[in-house]
Amino acid sequence: MAGAPERTCVACRKKGAKTEFLRVVATPAGAAVDSSGKMPGRGAYVCDNQECRAAAIERGSLARALRQSKLKRVEGLDSSS
Numbered sequence: 001m002a003g004a005p006e007r008t009c010v011a012c013r014k015k016g017a018k019t020e021f022l023r024v025v026a027t028p029a030g031a032a033v034d035s036s037g038k039m040p041g042r043g044a045y046v047c048d049n050q051e052c053r054a055a056a057i058e059r060g061s062l063a064r065a066l067r068q069s070k071l072k073r074v075e076g077l078d079s080s081s
């Protein structure tokens with residue numbers, strides 16, 4: 001673990017390794033889950049669970065982290081899957 005960068009969930013503030021979280025990236029169309037981990041742009045991290053996925057959007061944490069004040073939905077994040 002030494003030297004591994006820690007990421008923080010924007011919803012619950014839990015810290016952990018990058019692989020524990022979903023990466024969400026700001027896109028021209030809004031934002032999308034970066035399932036490949038390779039999309040360019042400003043990214044934010046959210047736990048891969050329903051609570052954090054929903055809270056990140058509803059509480060505006062994700063919008064702040066991505067500096068997209070009008071962010072309402074995130075492709076791949078607010079679905080029920």
Ligand SMILES: [Zn+2]
Nearest residue numbers: 009012047052
């Ligand atoms: Zn979380």
